[in-house]
Amino acid sequence: xxxxxxxxxxxxxxxxxxxxxxxxxxxxxxxxxxxxxxxxxxxxxxxxxxxxxxxxxxxxxxxxxxxxxxxxxxxxxxxxxxxxxxxxxxxxxxxxxxxxxxxxxxxxxxxxxxxxxxxxxxxxxxxxxxxxxxxxxxxxxxxxxxxxxxxxxxxxxxxxx
Amino acid sequence: xxxxxxxxxxxxxxxxxxxxxxxxxxxxxxxxxxxxxxxxxxxxxxxxxxxxxxxxxxxxxxxxxxxxxxxxxxxxxxxxxxxxxxxxxxxxxxxxxxxxxxxxxxxxxxxxxxxxxxxxxxxxxxxxxxxxxxxxxxxxx
Numbered sequence: 001x002x003x004x005x006x007x008x009x010x011x012x013x014x015x016x017x018x019x020x021x022x023x024x025x026x027x028x029x030x031x032x033x034x035x036x037x038x039x040x041x042x043x044x045x046x047x048x049x050x051x052x053x054x055x056x057x058x059x060x061x062x063x064x065x066x067x068x069x070x071x072x073x074x075x076x077x078x079x080x081x082x083x084x085x086x087x088x089x090x091x092x093x094x095x096x097x098x099x100x101x102x103x104x105x106x107x108x109x110x111x112x113x114x115x116x117x118x119x120x121x122x123x124x125x126x127x128x129x130x131x132x133x134x135x136x137x138x139x140x141x142x143x144x145x146x147x148x149x150x151x152x153x154x155x156x157x158x159x160x161x
Numbered sequence: 162x163x164x165x166x167x168x169x170x171x172x173x174x175x176x177x178x179x180x181x182x183x184x185x186x187x188x189x190x191x192x193x194x195x196x197x198x199x200x201x202x203x204x205x206x207x208x209x210x211x212x213x214x215x216x217x218x219x220x221x222x223x224x225x226x227x228x229x230x231x232x233x234x235x236x237x238x239x240x241x242x243x244x245x246x247x248x249x250x251x252x253x254x255x256x257x258x259x260x261x262x263x264x265x266x267x268x269x270x271x272x273x274x275x276x277x278x279x280x281x282x283x284x285x286x287x288x289x290x291x292x293x294x295x296x297x298x299x300x301x302x
Binding site: 061089 | 167168170171172173174175176179180182183186187190191192193194196197199200203204207210211214215216217218219220221222223224225226227228239240241242243244245246248249250252253254255256257258259260261263264265266267268270275276277279280
């Protein structure tokens, strides 16, 4: 997959395809709003951004020999720990899991009375967690400013030297 | 025996998401190319999102969009909307960090003329050696 390919174009296209497939998976798991966002942002915007970066930098990865023993050990260790952590979790799709018993059902029952829109996810996002969404837009603004500041100084030092 | 099977079957999705996450982590740790690192980070992120959404999934449930608005539609099972909201926010923040990382890569390439971590490290060490030598020369003279 993305490990052995040398051409970054193929790697980026595969990552876009991965995002689309994951969007389908989100639909299967009832998260249609998340699937929309993932398809638009993950498969669309981020692929375009990566392609632009590739066009501005390099297209082919250099041949390098890096040791893979240490990364493999780290990854296996993390994996064992995480799988050990899931052993206590309720089964996938269970009705009586802690996640289902508290806030989720409350939101489902009060959103229509409070807001009058049938889409509960939108209701929570825009109203109950409105400040959270405001903070999210601040994050996006900050990231955009950072990108602009980083890229506006292009070729700054090189000319001085 | 039967309970064992249902345990494994009920936890298999989590384990698959964890394996996917680990493949992302492996790309981040083991590959030197910075663009590949970002791709790995995206895979990592998306698998965490999948894990989160899977917690909110209910068997036989449907998307949390109310079908019958006025009456109590207790006959319909809706999946938990709260993880969806959190992940919506997380996706947008994720693209923001990705964009910033990619801008940094472009800047690094301007400075070092490469996006391979090994080469960058080599150049840094060379610079450090030169700097140290100059300092020693200055203190000696």
